Amino acid sequence: MIKLKSIISKIIASSIILIMSVAYANAQLTNIIPFGPGGESDVTARLQQKYYKEMFNEDMVIQYKPGGGGAVAWQTLNSEKSDGSLIMGANLPHIIMQPIANKETAGYTTSDLNVFTFFHYTPDAILVEASSPHKTFKDLVAFAKKNPGKLTLSGSGTYSANHLLTIQLEQKAGIKTTYVPFKGTGAANQALLGKQVEGSAGYSTVAIQLGDKARMLAIASDKRLPAFPDVPTLKELGYDIVSGAYRGYALPKSASTATKKKLSDRLMKINADKNFVKTMEDGGYVVINVGHDQVDKFMVEQKKINESIAKNLGLIK
């Protein structure tokens, strides 16, 4: 009995050590994801993880700090180490819209975050359920014009990229839609497939996840996606909208330019890897190379777009 006991305790001890070592071995670059596990930020960081180890022989350790749609983590970034051993995920439109929409309680301003790169985005997309009578985007717009407000579109959250797409669409197409916010993409997809709504303002990744159960009518990317050569972009259809959720990384404000450059170069090197790009594209992600030298310009452009939407929503007077 004593023998058995010691064996069991050894097994338990070794498995605890195993778990710990998986999580903390050789910790070099801590990557704080401001959301819970399982989302796009987590999935893409985990894809980078493998290449980071291979290319730079350093571990990227992923930690989660969810809460407040990211705000809980972003408030604390500037009290973290700035020597380049820690980066934090930074997402658009979140880091622009949250300080606008929740001025008093967001707990940070956009300029508090020292964003140094954006490495991909998931373009917004308009989807319908597979059996929907709306075959093309034109059909959908025609339906909305005929029945103002009856075009219900599910999406994830309020003031999210999905929500902002519907606002821009209303402006540019001169239609009235009803946006129905859900808690997360999964719930919005469930409403789409269950035909609770006419369509969904989702992401390109949704079309991959739902496969032939849903039809993507249009995508808000700059160019057509390799995974969906037949789906037109909104630009092609005559609506000048490029919109989506952009994902990148930020450092604390006190980080040096050299640190910014080093980390940005590393992540851009991963972005240049063919296999990495292929996996990302297969998943519906669009790789973009906004490095440390372009990021400021990029932020200014995005701010302009989001602020004009915020004005439209009455969030800025």
Add this chain to the structure above:
Amino acid sequence: MTSLFADFLSSLSLLNVSLAFMGVLAGIIIGALPGLSATMAVAVLVPFTFSLNPSSALIVLGAVYTGAIFGGSWSAILINTPGTPSAVATTFDGYAMAKNGNGDLAMSVSCMSSFVGGIVGVTCLALFAPPLASISLAFGPTEYFWLAILGLTLISTLAEGDNIKSLIGACLGLLLSMIGISVVGGDMRLTGNISFLNSGIEIVSAMIGLFCIPVILDLTSLKGKHLTESESPKSLRLVEAFSIMFKNKLESLRGSLIGTFIGILPGAGGSIASIVSYGEAKRTSKKKDNFGKGEPEGLIASETANNATVGGGFIPTLCLGIPGTPPDAVILGALLIQGIKTGDTLFTQQSDIVYTFIFGLALATIIMLPLGLLMGRYAYKFIIKVPKEILIPSIIFLTIIGSYSIQNSILNVYFMFFFGLIGWVLNRAGFKASPIVLGLVLGGIAEQGFVQAYIIGNAQEAILANFFARPISIVIIFMITVGLLYPVFKDKFFKKKKLAHD
């Protein structure tokens, strides 16, 4: 059929069996520690699985998940703290049994119940996944709203003692559930400009505080042992546990089916499954009065249901690409990285992976039975034998680590202690923690369902029809009405009978 057999064999490879074993083991330990949830357990292991082939990776993730959901029952039974949110209902009778000197029996019954629930869930996943997935799609915002209301009506059945106090507790829970940025509309509510509250009340740390801190305070202030020691500490009381399970075979099956069904509804999850199952068990049981005082039937209801959600939750995850439970979301992400596309085609074109995984999940559930019984015995003995002077600080240490690890934030720890104090004061005044937690869990679902159904109904210019004229809604409304009116009618009927006898 031959190919199914081949899938079965491939799930039995030495690598897969040992992965399932390690997975269950790690899962049980993580699940048993309050605050370290099944989601966390799965997320930590995801990068580790990249080097494995897809089906082995899935097996180890499924095994950790299964183990963690079961492990949550340990801390529920031994220290009245649900290790994972899905073990809330396990505390009701599990802890009471442990207090009465039946802790070892409770550990055995909980393991066997988890086994039964897990197997039923996996069987439904293997046999009926596509049709069940389409049922989950019939649940729109309206149905979620009514389902949450149904859950709230169970409060009177759940809580022992004062009904009015339970209702007040539930209202407090509902109020707490409204704190933060609302999903629909994005309004800031009741946060008092504390940005930590933007994301709402963090349920797990609130739960650790409400359930565990009062126990620790009582333990410190009262004389006597933490739990009454079992009279026969040598044995596992396996025979007794088995005969209880056998006597309650129908109840076990009902709990498992409720768990599977609620598992297929994305966003509902194990906590609601075990609560609904417990409520149903209590409502229909002959030993209704024993519930909450250490009735094994209540423990069975909760534990069969929460482990059945594992198999149930994989149904929408694999068939629709919509994660059934939070751990499923992590597993779905891992699947996409492995290049597996979910949907109907998964069951036809990549059926070898799916069925190897399903058999692997069954295998993990089977491994869980002996492993859980054996480990459970040591866990029980440890808690019984260890002197209070060591036990109390250890539990406090665990609650702090647990609350901290949820968001890697010390604020969660303060928050947990804050709720602990509230829980202790309310406990003194006769308010129980469970109605508060129930209100907190169900409030968000009810509110979002209501507002979404209203928005959709408004767009269709048919608000009332959207609430009252949908078939599934009508069934749920009927269940709510029966549940609410039954006690009233029963009282009248019994009184008449009694009078006639007199």
